[in-house]
Amino acid sequence: MRVLVVEDDVRLADVVRRALGEAGYAVDVAHTGPTALEAFEIETYDLVILDLMLPGTPGGGMEVCRQIRTTSTDVPVLMLTALDSPRTKVQGLDAGADDYLVKPFHLAELLARVRALMRRAPRADPPVLHAQGVALDPATRSATRAGQRIPLTAKEYAVLEYLLRNAGHVVSSTQLIDHAWDANYQGMSNVVQTYIRYLRVKLAQPGLPDVIETRRGYGYLIAADS
Known part of the structure; x- marks a missing residue:
């Protein structure tokens, strides 16, 4: 299963990449919105982990999510954010995210949410x-x-x-x-x-x-x- 991690914090992106890799996922990392969208056009991903705040990217993660949804309606998107307000969560979900995880988070919870999204994804059927x-x-x-x-x-x-x-x-x-x-x-x-x-x-x-x-x-x- 291939995952695209979109995170401008290089250190956090590397931690997430290593955790997913150790769990058996193939992981690509993008640090900006444009590079993420370029990767998404080239490769087929089973899941996208997307940071909400992407400095230097117009519209940030919200806009990246909207762009992804114009070409793929079924790939699960897990949005990461330091903003824990209901309004921000609603905006992210309305932009096309499937789930939300607030920073800081435990890697065990991240991996559990990834597994849950993979199970719910249409391409993941049947469960066993x-x-x-x-x-x-x-x-x-x-x-x-x-x-x-x-x-x-x-x-x-x-x-x-x-x-x-x-x-x-x-x-x-x-x-x-x-x-x-x-x-x-x-x-x-x-x-x-x-x-x-x-x-x-x-x-x-x-x-x-x-x-x-x-x-x-x-x-x-x-x-x-x-």
Whole structure:
């Protein structure tokens, strides 16, 4: 799942980015409204975390939210603000925000609100993903196969989740990098292959076929249940 964090406070943006990254999300950061809107035009995001006060941006976060809503009505927007007045909250919600979080906040609450928004988003249905005996619950970020709990790292979870959300369709390595790693990723070229191998080992069970198929030259596939 890919998240865009729009926050002019560089230190806070980095704290949020690291917290989301450790939770398994791919995170891009923008410090101004124009750079945020440019990123939104280029990439597909599953959630936007948007600061209300963006110095140097006409209209601030409210205007950025309105602009986002002109092109996307379903992406969840979580607005951050130091202003706790009912009037400000109403204005933010009227501009298109789905939820509000007042600064300062605990990272645990931020992550809980992110999970809640992801569950409510249309693209997040169904709540529990099923295919080939694998069940993945986004609410608890847990996975099982044939009833057996599968321990996953944050990045393994992100890769498996994207494959399950696209069950029945071949997913390329580029698509997986776009959704499980952030825009600044410049690591190993075989990172997707490496994580697919990790997942195959963890999902393997005696007498059961591999969950993840390789379609050489195209990508990877988890077959949808018939």
